[in-house]
Amino acid sequence: MSATDIHTGAVPPRRDLGELRVIPVRHRARTIGTAFAAVLLIAILYSVLGNPRWGWPVFAEWFLSEPVLTGLGRTLLLTALGAFFGFTLGTVLALARVSSSPLLAALAWGFIWLFRSIPLIVLLLILNNLGYLYQTVSLGVPFTEISFFSYNTTQLMTPFLAAVLGLTLNLGAFSAEVIRGGILSVDQGQHEAAAALGLPKGHQARRIVLPQAMRSIVPTAFNEIIGLAKGTSMVYVLALPELFYTVQIIYRRNLEVIPLLMVATVWYLIILSVLSIIQYHIERHYARGALRTLPPNAFRVFFARLGLVSLYSPARPVSVAAETPAPVIRARSHGSDWANSLPGGGTVEIRGVTKAYGDLVVLEDVDLVIPSGSVTAIIGPSGSGKSTLLRSINHLERVDRGYIAIDRELIGYRREGDTLYELKEREVLERRTDVGMVFQNFNLFPHLTVLQNITEAPIKVRGLSRGDAERLALDLLARVGLADKAYAYPRQLSGGQQQRVAIARTLALKPKVLLFDEPTSALDPELVGEVLDVIKELAQSGITLIIVTHEIGFAREVADRIVFMEQGRVVETGSPEQVLNDPQHRRTADFIAKVL
Numbered sequence: 001m002s003a004t005d006i007h008t009g010a011v012p013p014r015r016d017l018g019e020l021r022v023i024p025v026r027h028r029a030r031t032i033g034t035a036f037a038a039v040l041l042i043a044i045l046y047s048v049l050g051n052p053r054w055g056w057p058v059f060a061e062w063f064l065s066e067p068v069l070t071g072l073g074r075t076l077l078l079t080a081l082g083a084f085f086g087f088t089l090g091t092v093l094a095l096a097r098v099s100s101s102p103l104l105a106a107l108a109w110g111f112i113w114l115f116r117s118i119p120l121i122v123l124l125l126i127l128n129n130l131g132y133l134y135q136t137v138s139l140g141v142p143f144t145e146i147s148f149f150s151y152n153t154t155q156l157m158t159p160f161l162a163a164v165l166g167l168t169l170n171l172g173a174f175s176a177e178v179i180r181g182g183i184l185s186v187d188q189g190q191h192e193a194a195a196a197l198g199l200p201k202g203h204q205a206r207r208i209v210l211p212q213a214m215r216s217i218v219p220t221a222f223n224e225i226i227g228l229a230k231g232t233s234m235v236y237v238l239a240l241p242e243l244f245y246t247v248q249i250i251y252r253r254n255l256e257v258i259p260l261l262m263v264a265t266v267w268y269l270i271i272l273s274v275l276s277i278i279q280y281h282i283e284r285h286y287a288r289g290a291l292r293t294l295p296p297n298a299f300r301v302f303f304a305r306l307g308l309v310s311l312y313s314p315a316r317p318v319s320v321a322a323e324t325p326a327p328v329i330r331a332r333s334h335g336s337d338w339a340n341s342l343p344g345g346g347t348v349e350i351r352g353v354t355k356a357y358g359d360l361v362v363l364e365d366v367d368l369v370i371p372s373g374s375v376t377a378i379i380g381p382s383g384s385g386k387s388t389l390l391r392s393i394n395h396l397e398r399v400d401r402g403y404i405a406i407d408r409e410l411i412g413y414r415r416e417g418d419t420l421y422e423l424k425e426r427e428v429l430e431r432r433t434d435v436g437m438v439f440q441n442f443n444l445f446p447h448l449t450v451l452q453n454i455t456e457a458p459i460k461v462r463g464l465s466r467g468d469a470e471r472l473a474l475d476l477l478a479r480v481g482l483a484d485k486a487y488a489y490p491r492q493l494s495g496g497q498q499q500r501v502a503i504a505r506t507l508a509l510k511p512k513v514l515l516f517d518e519p520t521s522a523l524d525p526e527l528v529g530e531v532l533d534v535i536k537e538l539a540q541s542g543i544t545l546i547i548v549t550h551e552i553g554f555a556r557e558v559a560d561r562i563v564f565m566e567q568g569r570v571v572e573t574g575s576p577e578q579v580l581n582d583p584q585h586r587r588t589a590d591f592i593a594k595v596l
């Protein structure tokens with residue numbers, strides 16, 4: 001660019017820029033490192049291929065020979081069976097470890113402790129000698145003559161069965177801890193959201209918790225499987241001719257030790273490479289929703305290395321929409337099927353509710369009746385027990401004294417005279433579906449698309465067909481202004497959009513009562529309005545709304561009644577004008593003066 005250009009501010013013609021040559025910065029250390037790597041590689045290749053003692057002709061003779069391939073087949077079969085049964089056992093043990101039954105958890109812990117302590121080789125030898133300890137293996141009713149079957153242990157426990165059993169027990173114990181680590185890594189909010197939607201425990205584990213846990217399970221699990229594939233060589237102690245034992249037999253006869261060890265090594269390298277590719281794809285599968293953009297698949301990485309394509313496809317969002325064409329969404333707003341089929345609001349009765357965490361009394365003798373179809377805002381200082389009260393309404397928290405009923409039906413209990421019997425999990429889940437809950441942190445399921453988030457509970461809990469559930473979900477998404485986001489994953493949405501999806505998800509169960517736990521406090525100020533607008537519209541729908549909020553202006557605008565809580569007690573209730581403009585208690589007045 002000339003000096004005149006600078007003074008006049010004229011932009012140089014485009015072709016001038018095109019003619020400029022770009023010289024990338026030189027990294028001297030990187031160049032030396034690359035040269036060193038190249039020399040090292042050449043030296044290794046020269047030493048391996050140039051030294052006749054490696055015996056490559058013998059390697060070539062045996063690499064695809066029948067006994068080696070038979071041994072390889074056995075290694076692969078042992079790996080597959082050990083991995084399948086080992087991880088199945090590991091999953092059961094991990095679920096037992098995190099279960100609320102102390103005995104079950106202790107039993108699982110004992111199993112893991114024992115089988116992680118015993119070296120695999122010792123375990124295999126014990127199993128191989130089981131016939132010495134127990135002559136027969138039988139199944140029957142203890143202390144009676146009844147027997148369903150009985151086998152001779154020595155005949156039953158073949159070397160192959162002992163190998164599969166030993167590898168299964170060993171991998172089961174190690175993988176249980178890997179799986180438990182994965183389960184613990186899933187946010188508590190995910191469990192709560194699933195429970196609040198009334199999803200049964202088994203379904204929660206299968207559809208919500210385990211798929212998310214897989215992200216941290218898969219890398220370590222593959223380490224275990226690779227260890228297992230190599231660990232199968234340990235079954236030589238059972239004289240079972242898998243890959244390693246087969247080459248041992250061959251080199252003892254022809255004394256070509258190194259070439260035959262190379263045969264085994266190269267096959268193990270191939271197994272490991274295949275497992276690594278499988279691992280990459282499984283990790284990629286479970287990354288759906290966890291990342292805003294999926295990592296490229298292995299083929300793309302390969303072709304990108306060759307410079308044939310770019311590593312990432314241009315601006316292609318991770319959404320099913322990219323793979324499945326989205327159906328035409330017919331937005332039906334007011335007067336839709338959904339709105340017409342609402343069950344109407346429920347009356348919430350909270351009677352003498354008291355709850356403590358250890359010595360800390362969080363709720364003390366709370367008495368409230370919230371009429372059907374009303375909008376109640378609960379306000380109060382931090383730690384006053386607002387969220388705990390809300391969570392007690394749908395039995396996410398168990399109260400110590402008193403009871404909570406919706407339309408005269410207790411949520412977590414059955415009443416007989418003066419006694420309350422706690423309901424079974426299934427019954428609690430059924431009743432809970434009348435009470436929807438929207439959380440502060442949205443708690444959407446990140447591995448499911450927006451549509452799947454909404455349809456999960458209606459299909460599982462309400463028994464809707466997939467088609468009906470999807471129609472309902474699309475209708476609700478249109479109502480909250482997100483019809484075009486049905487096939488996106490939650491992480492691809494803004495906070496405000498995520499919260500609107502969470503509201504739609506809750507509405508899909510057609511609850512009588514809707515609980516909002518500070519629905520806007522995790523949002524940036526400019527996103528608060530869009531969520532509040534949706535809640536304002538819901539206030540007209542006839543559903544009973546109970547909102548814990550710090551948005552006093554919003555509470556004034558939308559609520560019929562305000563409840564002020566402090567130190568676990570209801571201090572004052574009344575219309576917004578009364579509580580906010582003319583509070584009866586000094587503590588209410590102090591709080592309002594501080595927040596307004």
Ligand SMILES: Nc1ncnc2c1ncn2[C@@H]1O[C@H](COP(=O)(O)OP(=O)(O)OP(=O)(O)O)[C@@H](O)[C@H]1O
Binds near residue numbers: 384386
């Ligand atoms: N699981 C728990 N274990 C022990 N203490 C708890 C537990 N959950 C809540 N608490 C305590 O109970 C009290 C009430 O908590 P809660 O979350 O209901 O208050 P809050 O009024 O909703 O507060 P905030 O407005 O800050 O959310 C707090 O002192 C809190 O530390």
